[in-house]
Amino acid sequence: MLTHPATKYRAFPPVNLPDRQWPSRTITAAPIWMSTDLRDGNQSLFEPMNAERKMRMFRTLCQVGFKEIEVAFPSASQTDFDFVRNLIEGGHIPDDVTIEVLTQSREHLIRRTMESLKGARRAIVHVYNATAPVFRDVVFGMSRGEVKELAVSSVRLIKELCAQAPETEWVLEYSPEVFTSTELDFALEVCNAVTAEWGATPANKVILNLPATVEVASPNVYADQIEWMHRNLARRDSVILSLHPHNDRGSGVAAAELGLMAGADRVEGCLFGNGERTGNVDVVTLALNMYTQGIAPGLDFSDINAVARTVEHCNQLPIHPRHPYVGDLVFTAFSGSHQDAIKKGFAAQQPNTLWNVPYMPIDPADLGRSYDSVIRVNSQSGKGGVAYLMEAEFGVVMPRRLQVEFSAEVQAHTDAHGGEMTAQNIWDLFDATYLNNPGAAVRYVEHHLFDHPGQTGKHVQGIRIGVEVNGQPMLLSGEGNGPIDAAVHALQGMGVKVQVRSYEERSTKASTDGGDAQACAFLELVSANGDTGKGGERFGVGMDTNIVTASIQALISGVNRLGLVRAGALETEVA
Incomplete structure (x- = not known):
C-alpha cells in the first residue's frame, strides 16, 4: 500500500509570476534543434553504441537535418574520445553541422575534452555543474559561493584553452544541472556570472541550457521557471536560451512546448525520447506536433520508417508499436466504426486541401507511410486472428510489420471472394504470396x-546463385560480408538493387506437412533502383531446413514482391 504522500513527499513550490505571458502565446517557428542521441541517449543504453553504430547514428542525424549534434562525453571513455577524433580527422562533419561535447566542471576533464576537439572547424563546449540544494548539501557539500565559483x-x-586554438570557432554552453530543483535567484546568479566571465555579446552568444534533469x-x-529566467537574465540578447527536458513525469514533450512559449530558443533531445530513466524529450514527437500545426519543423521525417529502423539498430531498443x-x-x-469514418474521410479528402480525416491527425504519406499498408480490417479473423492462426496452426511467428503487410493481403482476398477464411485458406494465401507465388x-x-581472403586480410563471403527468370536459367555471383550481403550484390547482375531494412530468422514450431521443424527467414526490402517496381517496402519469406537457403529464398521472394523484374520478359526495370 502506498504511503500517504503528505508524509513522504513535498509539492514543488509554484513560481511567483502573476503576470506570466506564456499561456496566451503559441509556437510560430521551430526552435534550434540539438540532438543528444549520441551522448545522453547513448549513456543510458545497456550496451552503449560501438563505433559503427555511432557513425551510422551520426549520419542519420545529419540527413534528418540537425545542425547541432552532441556527439560524445570525451573525458568519460576512450571510445567517446576516439569517436570525436574520427569525426574531425576523417572529415565526416558536414560544413553546416556543429558538433558538441559535454564535460563536467573539473580541470582535468575539461582539458581532456578540449584535446578531443583539436582541429574542429566549429565546436560547442558544453560544461555543467550541479546547482540544486540536494546536490550542494548531500552530494558535494558545497556552499552557494563555492558552486558559483x-x-x-x-x-x-575553457576560455583560456579556446584562445590557444583560434583555428576553431568556439561556442560555450553552460548548464546549471538540476535547474528545475534550483532556487531561481541562485540559478540566475550563476548564469549571469557565466555569461559575464565568457564576455557574451550578441555576436558571441552563450548557450544557457536550463535542464529538467x-x-x-x-x-x-517549468514554463514559469523558463519565462522568469527569460525575463530576468542579464545580457539576454547575448544568450541562446535552451531547454533540456527529461520525462520522469511523462510530460517531457508538454514541458518543451510550454518552455518554447515561455521564451526559449533551443531544444535538446533524442529522436524517439531515449535517455536516462524515462528518457529525454522526444524530438520526433515534438517536431511532428509542430508540423501538424502548420509549422515547418526544419527536420526531415519523410521516411520515418528508415529513421526508426536505424535508431532501433543503433540503440538496440525497440520502438513501442503505439x-x-x-x-x-x-x-x-481495429474498430469497425473507426475504419468506416477513416474510409469516408479519405473519400472526401481532396488534393491540396487542409487535411481533414477522422482519427488521423497527420497524413501517413507525409511520413513515407501509406494507410493501406498498415490498416488491420477486422473482417472475419482480422489481423490478430490471422497472426494467431499462423502461429498456432503452422508454427510461423510473423514479425509485426509482416503481420501488417499480410493482413492487407488477407483483407483484399476477403473483399474479392467474401465468406470466411479458414486457417488452411490463410496458409494457402501466405504460401502463394511469399513462398510459391505462381506468377513470380x-x-x-x-x-x-x-x-577467400580479401584485400584487408578479412575473409570475403562469395555466392553463386542459380535462378530462373521467367523460365530462363541464369547464374548470378556476388561477394559481401556474409551470405545475404553477397546475395544482394549477386542480384545486381540482373539489374536488381535492393536494401535490406530488417532481417529475422525463426524456427517454425512444426512443419506444414508434419515433418521436422524448418527455418523461416523474413527480410524486409526496399528498392534501391530509383522509382522502379511497386515502390515502398515489401517482405520476402523463405522456409527451408537450412537457414542460409531460407534467407536466399526470402531475398528472392522480396524481389518478386517489389516487382523489380517484369513477368513475361527477361528485361529488368532499371532506373
Missing part, C-alpha cells in the same frame, strides 16, 4: 557459397 572558474579555463513538477511550472507518429500500430484501426518472375534453383 566552480562554474565561473571552469568557464575561465529530473522532472519534478507539472510542465506549467509510439506517436512512428509506431507500427499508430495508423491502425524470379525463381530460386540453388546456391553455392565460397570465401
Whole structure:
C-alpha cells in the first residue's frame, strides 16, 4: 500500500509570476534543434553504441537535418574520445553541422575534452555543474559561493584553452544541472556570472541550457521557471536560451512546448525520447506536433520508417508499436466504426486541401507511410486472428510489420471472394504470396557459397546463385560480408538493387506437412533502383531446413514482391 504522500513527499513550490505571458502565446517557428542521441541517449543504453553504430547514428542525424549534434562525453571513455577524433580527422562533419561535447566542471576533464576537439572547424563546449540544494548539501557539500565559483572558474579555463586554438570557432554552453530543483535567484546568479566571465555579446552568444534533469513538477511550472529566467537574465540578447527536458513525469514533450512559449530558443533531445530513466524529450514527437500545426519543423521525417529502423539498430531498443507518429500500430484501426469514418474521410479528402480525416491527425504519406499498408480490417479473423492462426496452426511467428503487410493481403482476398477464411485458406494465401507465388518472375534453383581472403586480410563471403527468370536459367555471383550481403550484390547482375531494412530468422514450431521443424527467414526490402517496381517496402519469406537457403529464398521472394523484374520478359526495370 502506498504511503500517504503528505508524509513522504513535498509539492514543488509554484513560481511567483502573476503576470506570466506564456499561456496566451503559441509556437510560430521551430526552435534550434540539438540532438543528444549520441551522448545522453547513448549513456543510458545497456550496451552503449560501438563505433559503427555511432557513425551510422551520426549520419542519420545529419540527413534528418540537425545542425547541432552532441556527439560524445570525451573525458568519460576512450571510445567517446576516439569517436570525436574520427569525426574531425576523417572529415565526416558536414560544413553546416556543429558538433558538441559535454564535460563536467573539473580541470582535468575539461582539458581532456578540449584535446578531443583539436582541429574542429566549429565546436560547442558544453560544461555543467550541479546547482540544486540536494546536490550542494548531500552530494558535494558545497556552499552557494563555492558552486558559483566552480562554474565561473571552469568557464575561465575553457576560455583560456579556446584562445590557444583560434583555428576553431568556439561556442560555450553552460548548464546549471538540476535547474528545475534550483532556487531561481541562485540559478540566475550563476548564469549571469557565466555569461559575464565568457564576455557574451550578441555576436558571441552563450548557450544557457536550463535542464529538467529530473522532472519534478507539472510542465506549467517549468514554463514559469523558463519565462522568469527569460525575463530576468542579464545580457539576454547575448544568450541562446535552451531547454533540456527529461520525462520522469511523462510530460517531457508538454514541458518543451510550454518552455518554447515561455521564451526559449533551443531544444535538446533524442529522436524517439531515449535517455536516462524515462528518457529525454522526444524530438520526433515534438517536431511532428509542430508540423501538424502548420509549422515547418526544419527536420526531415519523410521516411520515418528508415529513421526508426536505424535508431532501433543503433540503440538496440525497440520502438513501442503505439509510439506517436512512428509506431507500427499508430495508423491502425481495429474498430469497425473507426475504419468506416477513416474510409469516408479519405473519400472526401481532396488534393491540396487542409487535411481533414477522422482519427488521423497527420497524413501517413507525409511520413513515407501509406494507410493501406498498415490498416488491420477486422473482417472475419482480422489481423490478430490471422497472426494467431499462423502461429498456432503452422508454427510461423510473423514479425509485426509482416503481420501488417499480410493482413492487407488477407483483407483484399476477403473483399474479392467474401465468406470466411479458414486457417488452411490463410496458409494457402501466405504460401502463394511469399513462398510459391505462381506468377513470380524470379525463381530460386540453388546456391553455392565460397570465401577467400580479401584485400584487408578479412575473409570475403562469395555466392553463386542459380535462378530462373521467367523460365530462363541464369547464374548470378556476388561477394559481401556474409551470405545475404553477397546475395544482394549477386542480384545486381540482373539489374536488381535492393536494401535490406530488417532481417529475422525463426524456427517454425512444426512443419506444414508434419515433418521436422524448418527455418523461416523474413527480410524486409526496399528498392534501391530509383522509382522502379511497386515502390515502398515489401517482405520476402523463405522456409527451408537450412537457414542460409531460407534467407536466399526470402531475398528472392522480396524481389518478386517489389516487382523489380517484369513477368513475361527477361528485361529488368532499371532506373
